[in-house]
């Protein structure tokens with residue numbers, strides 16, 4: 501193994517951490533640089549749906565004890581995305597949900613039933629951070645890089661410091677600074693959709709919502725304006741902090757009750773301008789009022805939410821393109837493939853990219869391939885499957901919530 505190889509990872513989201521865990525398992529040196537000053541500076545949402553991409557990544561990159569913790573804290577859902585009627589909130593159709601992985605690759609129960617998980621994002625991120633404490637540098641906002649040789653690159657941070665490595669990976673999310681320099685041709689665009697997210701107590705959903713809201717991957721209802729209500733549960737088999745204790749792991753997971761995330765969204769024009777400066781409680785009121793004319797239980801369901809848990813998202817999507825000028829700088833996750841959450845696949849792709857890139861970098865460290873060839877192979881593969889998913893997400897987003905089509909770029 502080449503001893504002087506070092507991978508610089510910019511960003512400690514789900515993608516960057518999956519790569520780091522992969523490198524840790526194969527003994528390839530790396531350092532992570534994160535702009536936030538602690539792991540939990542900003543709320544990044546609540547529930548995540550994980551499909552075969554992410555579940556396979558967990559099995560590949562995490563140590564067995566962390567895999568056990570993941571298993572104990574994930575809700576293993578029924579494999580459906582279900583459609584509710586806005587006038588009744590009753591489920592009228594359950595659609596089998598799958599990604600582009602074949603049956604042979606997707607984890608299944610043994611009888612062929614595909615496995616899906618709904619997880620708490622903060623819990624998953626904490627699990628992925630575990631064991632990386634000595635390699636992660638918080639408060640390091642990446643500013644720019646300079647390529648010094650084909651296996652040497654220097655990253656500069658806004659605090660005036662710098663770091664040198666063999667290659668640099670931009671895992672810095674939808675507004676990636678690495679992407680701006682590495683691939684200025686890769687743009688993102690406004691998807692035209694605003695969504696308000698909040699957390700509902702599972703008990704309230706049990707009383708007011710359809711029973712599938714606590715069983716299926718996700719439920720969605722939309723009206724003639726394509727204003728939608730989405731519901732997605734996280735029912736912990738074991739509460740996260742208890743699971744860590746029971747497994748004898750020295751990992752501090754936050755105590756959390758099971759919950760259901762609710763999303764009320766639609767085209768920007770349905771949201772009053774005031775939502776941009778609204779408090780959480782005001783956002784909750786706006787969300788409930790948007791579905792006031794629906795069934796008797798729809799708006800009340802939103803009102804049962806934790807009034808401090810609501811936040812708004814203005815959705816963006818990547819615009820498919822090529823990644824030219826091969827270099828010892830590459831991208832992963834939202835930095836290259838951001839999308840609207842219509843398929844619930846962004847995190848899954850970010851984690852799959854992390855595992856894939858980890859495999860290629862292991863080959864470089866083991867002398868089985870050159871850095872240039874392995875990065876080129878990684879990029880060819882992830883660009884193909886990644887933009888396919890971005891296109892699919894945009895098309896489903898267009899059908900379900902009136903997302904602006906990708907061929908209608910207005911502000912890329």
Ligand SMILES: Cc1cc2nc3c(=O)[nH]c(=O)nc-3n(C[C@H](O)[C@H](O)[C@H](O)COP(=O)(O)OP(=O)(O)OC[C@H]3O[C@@H](n4cnc5c(N)ncnc54)[C@H](O)[C@@H]3O)c2cc1C
Nearest residue numbers: 511513514515535549642672673833834844845846847848
């Ligand atoms: C509300 C919501 C719900 C979602 N639901 C789902 C779902 O159910 N299933 C699913 O698969 N996906 C879902 N997604 C998408 C998913 O969250 C993203 O695709 C995923 O988090 C991308 O991971 P990432 O590591 O690429 O980027 P991020 O998670 O965005 O991480 C990027 C990291 O880089 C850091 N960073 C940024 N700039 C710099 C800089 N200049 N210097 C240093 N560090 C920097 C950030 O602080 C952050 O820690 C959802 C997204 C949202 C917003």
